[in-house]
Amino acid sequence: MSRALSLFISSPDTHSERRFDPHITVLQLKTKLELITGIPVDNQRVVVYDADDAPQPVGTLDDDEKQLGFYGLRDFQVLKVEDTNPSVTFTGQLTDVSKVEKFEISDEQYAARQDSVLAYKQRHKVGRFAPKEESAAAPVTVDIPLGARCEVESSEEGFHKRGTVRFVGQTQFGTGGGVWVGVEYDEPIGKNDGSVGGVKYFSCPPKCGVFVRPERLQVGDFPVEDLGLDDEEM
Template sequence: MVKVTVISPLCSVTKEWNVNITLNEMCKKLQALTGVSPSDMKLTFEFEDGKPLKVLEHPSLDPDLCPLKSISHGTRIVVQDTNQNSMANQLQSSGGGDPSFKLSEETYAQRKDSILNWKIQNRWGRFDPETKARQENDRKLQQQRVNQLEVGERCSVCTNSQPERRGYLRYIGKISDINNLDIWCGIEFDCAVGKNDGTLNGKVYFGPVEAKHGGFVKPCNVETGAQFVPLKEENESDEEL
């Protein structure tokens, strides 16, 4: 997972996405967040690890590209709408893009010319019944796994993007900087295979531990038990001491 900050005239939000997400999948997420059609997008990637800027004028023409692959730090994606007649541009020109112009959440929710209302009408993102059902089912599965875990025990972590990693389960709970719904597991890894030291945005959730020995993963990727002893290094052998 990599932290991504999405910026557009009507949107500023931080998400965590899989580094193997394709451009096609990313554009769908970006459209749900910004209201900009993929065919109208101009994307500028600003990488925190020093990689040069990457600009994609027509992202829909290269759907299988994985722009976040090999990124070890976060990135900013600036989304520009090249269609001057789009709804997002019309909202911006009517005052929605003025940073000094702010509405209360209640007032904004009542507007009919807002991105929020557009998402509701078009059933995008969290307003899509199927998406909402999948999210609710996923949270039930995560809670079921949490009931089988014990903080302080040895653990194994298996995700699609990484080989098995082992360590100790140090934290179970929510992370307010991500959202107030999902439950996460904080892991102290045996080796430097994590992404943090048990802290996130300055808040300590466990530890702190050594740099890159900490990480946060979903409960369904974690299993605890005394059998998960430290993994041997590739060059270790039972025939050598």
């Protein structure tokens, strides 16, 4: 059983790290890449780079019948998937906002609206509109034990951000003070390794750490889930 290759997949609309069996053919790889990038197999041109910012490619996977091992691919190389017919698949247009008409409003018009965030804050005396005596609120305390399993809220339906609490307390970053909770995610979907601004608050693998406010997470019996970040054939 051969060891799977860890490769970065890059396209006009996506960028991710995946794992592939070196014995699969280029055609089998392209079939998998269609699910990742949205580019049809027949329209794919797969170019190999040593890094995202490498100025020149080191090769092209141009023979659909050859196995990946034939090209001597190495871990953490980049496969840039180009769309040879973007007019059909609209590649890149999902992330191009240059042609989107922008809605603009003057400061005076915005201040006159009654359905804006500004109007809400004024009505409910929130933020800078709060009475002076309410601005000096008592320090917030939280009861979140270290080592507890937790789930951080996500805007993506069905996507669970689960991990373990590694830090609870004050930090040197952020505005307004208050308590931050450091979480070690089960998968590399975070932002750091437990360090922010050169200060180490806890230790975890790169991109597995994140800091959130207490109200953004829930502590409970949350088992580890497989998010399907690996794409490996055995």
